[in-house]
Amino acid sequence: MRKLVRGIVDFRKTVRPMVKDTFARLALGQRPDTLFIGCSDSRVVPNLFASSDPGDLFVIRNVGNMVPPSGTDGRSASDKSEGAAIEFSLLNLPIIEIIVCGHSECGAMHALIRGRNDITAPNLKSWLRHGDRAWKKMMEGATFGAQLERHNQLSQLNVLEQIEHLKTYPLVRQRLSKGTLRLHGWYFDIKEADVYEYDTDDGKFHLIDEEYAEILLAKANAGQ
Ligand SMILES: [Zn+2]
Numbered sequence: 001m002r003k004l005v006r007g008i009v010d011f012r013k014t015v016r017p018m019v020k021d022t023f024a025r026l027a028l029g030q031r032p033d034t035l036f037i038g039c040s041d042s043r044v045v046p047n048l049f050a051s052s053d054p055g056d057l058f059v060i061r062n063v064g065n066m067v068p069p070s071g072t073d074g075r076s077a078s079d080k081s082e083g084a085a086i087e088f089s090l091l092n093l094p095i096i097e098i099i100v101c102g103h104s105e106c107g108a109m110h111a112l113i114r115g116r117n118d119i120t121a122p123n124l125k126s127w128l129r130h131g132d133r134a135w136k137k138m139m140e141g142a143t144f145g146a147q148l149e150r151h152n153q154l155s156q157l158n159v160l161e162q163i164e165h166l167k168t169y170p171l172v173r174q175r176l177s178k179g180t181l182r183l184h185g186w187y188f189d190i191k192e193a194d195v196y197e198y199d200t201d202d203g204k205f206h207l208i209d210e211e212y213a214e215i216l217l218a219k220a221n222a223g224q
Contacts, residue, residue, distance in 0.1 A: 019054065022053070022054060022055070023054065026054055026055045030055050030058075030093065031055065031093065031094055032055060032056055032057055032058045032089075032093055032094075032095070033093075033094050033095060033096050033097060034056065034057050034058070034095065034096075034097045034098070034099060035057075035058045035059075035060070035085075035086070035089045035090075035093075035095050035097070035098045035099070036057045036058070036059045036060070036098075036099050036101065037059075037060045037061075037065055037067060037082075037098065037099065037100045037101065037162070037166075038059070038060075038061050038065050038099075038100075038101040038103075039061065039062070039063065039064055039065040039101070039102065039103055039106055039108065040061045040062055040063050041103060041106060041107065043103070043105075043190050044061075044101065044103050044188055044190075046059070046101065049188060049193065049195055050195070058085075058089045058093055058095065060082055060085045060086075062079075062082065062127075063107075063108050063124065063127060063128070064106065064108030064109070064112075064127075064128060064130070064131055064158065065100055065101060065102050065103075065158070065159070065162060066082075066108075066127065066128075066130040066131060066158075066162055066165075067082065067086075067100065067130070067162040067163075067165040067166050068082060068083070068130050068165065069130075069165040069168040070083065070165075070168040070169045070170070071168075074169065074170045074171070078126070078127075078130075079127075083169070086166075086169055086171070086172070087169075087171060090171045090172070090175065090181075091171070095181070096180060096181060096182065097181070097182050097183075097184060098166060098172070098181065098182075098183050098184070099184045099185075099186050100159050100162045100163050100166065100183070100184070100185055100186070101159070101185075101186040101187070101188060102155040102156060102158055102159040102162075102185075102186070102187050102188070103155060103187065103188040103189075103190060104148075104152045104155065104187070104188070104189045104190045104191065105151070105152070105190055105191075106151065106152075106155050108128060108131065109131070109151040109152070109154045109155045109158065110151050111124070111128060112128055112131050112132070112134075112135045112154060113135070113150060113151055113154060116128050116129065116132065116135075130162070130165065131154075131158050131161070133161050134154060134157040134158040134160070134161040135154060135157075137157055137161070138150070138153060138154050138157055142157060144156060144157055144160075144203075145157075145205065155187065156185075156187050156198075156205055159185040159186070159187060159198065160185055160198065163183050163185055166183060167183075184197060184198070185197065185198035185205070186198070187205050194207055194208075195207075195208045196208065197212075197216065
């Protein structure tokens with residue numbers, strides 16, 4: 001807490017004068033084009049690793065960057081908060097991209113590997129069931145990200161699983177069929193501070209460096 005309070009004082013002195021106009025403009029309304037769904041982990045810092053500014057990202061964060069699936073009636077299977085945030089952002093903001101971002105050394109993935117049934121905290125035990133299918137796929141021999149440690153392989157598999165959960169939301173499906181929404185799977189490697197994007201064409205996560213960024217930008221310009 002002390003660090004945060006000192007940080008506010010420092011922000012007022014050094015950063016606020018530079019961003020005051022930006023915030024004054026943003027007070028009139030937000031127009032982010034990206035919904036970012038990431039883990040609550042304190043080391044996952046999208047505003048830093050994607051150099052995003054205030055107003056750029058609409059953010060949902062939870063343990064394990066989960067997306068509870070929706071039923072056929074459009075209602076979330078368990079978490080109304082996340083379902084509401086997905087609905088709000090798609091209906092009220094110019095969202096054209098949704099990013100599900102997992103990360104290395106994720107405590108939720110460690111917990112799934114240790115065994116969800118051994119978790120004594122009831123809410124956590126229940127919540128992590130949304131990662132069960134990713135865990136089962138790994139147990140069934142998915143060799144995805146085979147060069148990674150198991151919990152990091154699971155993190156990547158879990159990103160893809162949560163993207164499938166996103167597609168259960170009628171609003172998401174409608175936008176995808178119209179071609180007005182794109183879904184992305186990202187993976188943040190904490191140790192290297194590197195970000196990877198999943199490519200559905202070759203089924204691999206690719207490091208987003210300058211070279212690969214050009215490919216992604218070309219795809220974005222082509223509306224893919
Ligand atoms: Zn995590």
